[in-house]
Amino acid sequence: MSTNLKQLAKLLGLSTTTVSRALAGYPDVSEVTRRRVRAEAKAHGYQPNPVARRLQKGRTEAIGIILPPGQNYFSDTFFTELLGGISETMAIKEHDLVLTVASDMENESQAMRRMVEGKRVDGVILVQSRLDDPRIRYLQEQQFPFVVYGRTESETPYAFIDVNGTRAFREATDFLIELGHRRIALINGPSVFYFPKCCAAGYRQALQAAQIEWDDSLVCSTQGTSPDNGGYLHTLELMRLPDPPTGLLCFTEAAPGVFRALSQLNLQAGQDVSVIGYDDLELARYSAPPLTTLRPPVREIGRRLIEILISLIGGGLPENFQEIREAHLTFRQSTGVGPRQRSFNLPASPSSSKPDSTMSP
Amino acid sequence: MSTNLKQLAKLLGLSTTTVSRALAGYPDVSEVTRRRVRAEAKAHGYQPNPVARRLQKGRTEAIGIILPPGQNYFSDTFFTELLGGISETMAIKEHDLVLTVASDMENESQAMRRMVEGKRVDGVILVQSRLDDPRIRYLQEQQFPFVVYGRTESETPYAFIDVNGTRAFREATDFLIELGHRRIALINGPSVFYFPKCCAAGYRQALQAAQIEWDDSLVCSTQGTSPDNGGYLHTLELMRLPDPPTGLLCFTEAAPGVFRALSQLNLQAGQDVSVIGYDDLELARYSAPPLTTLRPPVREIGRRLIEILISLIGGGLPENFQEIREAHLTFRQSTGVGPRQRSFNLPASPSSSKPDSTMSP
DNA sequence: CTTGGACCCCAAAACGTTTTGGACACCCGC
DNA sequence: GCGGGTGTCCAAAACGTTTTGGGGTCCAAG
16 A cells, blocks of 8 residues: 555656665765655655564664553553553653553563563563562563662662652652641551662651651551542541541542541541552542642653653663652642641741642652 | 474475475465474474565454543453453454554554554454544544444544444333333433434433433533542432432443432332442442343454454445444342332342343343 | 475565665875 | 775675575376
């Protein structure tokens, strides 16, 4: 159907070599023929056949991503934001994203081998890194380019981007403390992941700095159930403690369950209890009350993942691509003054004029 | 690195032709050499280079999917379920899924052209069909194989799978009527899509059959806001009517907002109001109370989409692949007897022994 | 002894690019 | 007039498969 390089060359009375090099912008073709070739190519809507170029170049110009089982850790918009950033950059770099959703772990490693050993992609993106991650070991053995969203425990260096969870949760905890809260609970994510460890560390740092003593009964994890349900159950439990928390830090996706539990207990978020969530982009804005939340720059991380991966494919060294990004605290109405300062009648948030205000931690 | 067809042939003392045909299972290679070839291939972990085979076969062995802007209509699990079914089948068929997330409509058609005219895939899957869909017109003009999840208004036939929304919402409405409800509201989806029309039709049919007269004030749409927020706002509105509904049918993703509104009004779902949702797979199970919901066979639809598309690529005619699937009503605790029959003390659901019971509409 | 048909195998072409390794013409300086 | 550089162009090889179109060999039937 559509034009060939050979056809185009014949039409122009040139060799395929010259046409190819003209389009690629090599300097060994004269300005005038280059223009002539470009014009003709555009007129016929010529695009080089990607499959042929891939064969010749020895690169698939594609990168793979496998969405792991246990998908409910992804909030809808987080997921689309990340993939949005990824595919945006892939289009610019003229690459394709090939995606698989794994139904279980068996399936996941199978899909990985298919991509890697089947030579279907030049590199892969890993998400949801586990503390001890067999995928990373596998890819390192295979010497296959990969980049991870998140950190893990590995002796040999590898490329990653991660959010500074320690700092984020430290800032969030600090913020609650400034508002006058002393009893602050943490509903954390499952401990098979690295990120919750950071969150806990940040939380601990803030408490120490404020000389608030650690209370085991205020820290829990959504492990074993869905984040939503975990948030629900743990909130009920926490609020029935003899000395219940007045501040609540929630991991990804837990906030809706927390809100449900609070309203069931006839408690008002932002009034009786201050709640800070993580990452529930769309949800957070429309919840009642709108959720104060930590927002990682997901879309930008998606973009950067591709840039890094393409550098690695080009021969870059993993140790040069280990990056940390900051999450930003977005103030909304689910946080308010704590019991100690309530009598002083402080404003609920640093800048209460705008409905959404952001602070860089 | 890994073995070649040529290398393998040399190792075996055979021609590449014979090795290739032996592996492909052609009958013109003897049983004994076929076995010998297969054994050697397995020993060396040989896999034919997909790029080379694609070039030769003239097929990319890949199919494309573009996730449209306005992604919040996808609930998390719906999305992963569909892609799960898709990628499962793609693995079997030895094809690759190349995916793009479009940020806006401009971007969407651009991504489409890239895939189609750039010859990066053999066919595409369309989701979220609009009533008047430019993507479908484009693909028909280009004579490019495609299959749609959902219907649209088009003169020329095309391949699709859709859920029988009419029947589903008719059954759901019938169920509420049987429980004794007469005032039943419908919080429908945006009217730019085809599916909400079906839902409304089914709802109307059930009312007519029960001789309940149509009330405009009981029907609304989440158009213009998020489904969640739409559900929230409309429920508040509906419940403040002089004669408020006792039954509530919700479109995709609206149920959480509905629950929020109800709890704010101190109304109990399943007690004061009966709520039936559509499609909130994971959410529905863990909501309080668990949501009675219509569930389309999403995963199976994903599988079937690929089968259809591959048939089309092989030369099948679109008019032979127009399929309708039924959604199933799953009974949970958000539905109960209506005001008319409450005095008779009926059971809340047909079979109340099991927590989840399913009925085929 | 020849013909015809199984049966098994292979060399060469093809898919559509990019890259390699010149070839040719022209001009400049010596 | 000759060596060397520069500016344009191209034929052929290469990427790794699959397909095409036979080419042998062997055996049975004529």
